[in-house]
Amino acid sequence: MRRFPALLAAALVATATLAPAASAQQLLDGGRLGGASSQLIPRGSSLPGGELPEGGTAVDLERYAGTWYQVAAVPQPYTLQCVRDTTAQYAVVDATTISVLNSCGTLNGGTSAIEGTATVRSDASLRVNFPGVPFQDPNGPVNYRVTWLAEDYSLAVVGDPNRLSGFVLSRTPNLTAEQWKQIRGVVENRGWWSCAFITQPVAGGRQDYAPLCTL
Secondary structure, eight states: OOBOOOOOHHHHHHHHHHOTTSOHHHHHTTSSOOGGGGGGSOSOSBOSSSOOOOOSSOOBHHHHOEEEEEEEEOOOGGGTTEEEEEEEEEEEEETTEEEEEEEEEETTSOEEEEEEEEEEEETTEEEEEOTTOSSOOTTSOOOEEEEEEOTTSSEEEEEOTTSSOEEEEESSSOOOHHHHHHHHHHHHHTTBOGGGOEEOOOTTSOOSOOBGGGO
16 A cells, blocks of 8 residues: 645736746646646735644555546636636556646637646655646655545645645535535635635536635
């Protein structure tokens, strides 16, 4: 058994200024977790406090692998082209590495996707990198932390240590009212402002964009 041993226009302008050679497609392709891109997000989605904590137990890579639906998230500049059906697919490569395939439905009815890898750093923290995306250092700091995981691996809340990003992941597209209430409680307990999380349209689930704090 393998484990982890343990809006936005201004940001886009900043990105374009820092990397004039990078195309919009390179910067925005693939749905989510665009390397260190979350460092371009203005602060304000979190409350004062320390670093986002890990979930408390080591995450089992084999159980965590598979398809996750992104049902809510803090909006990111590299997801502006994604309008629905955002998913993340993880597969175990070895004891310390998983492959990452992020995809989403776009405004023109097509699909945007990007592939990368994530390297385990501790019980529930990884460094995600996507080849070809600028501002990335494979040896850089953790940018993906599992701060809460349901015991049956059906739901997860993840983000970067500074809470500039945040994602609610589910094995199924449709959450019950009780599950949404639970997720809101987790998000607030972990130091985020729950209104910063916006629900995402997913086939078989919610079809609206609504702040998590209103659910």
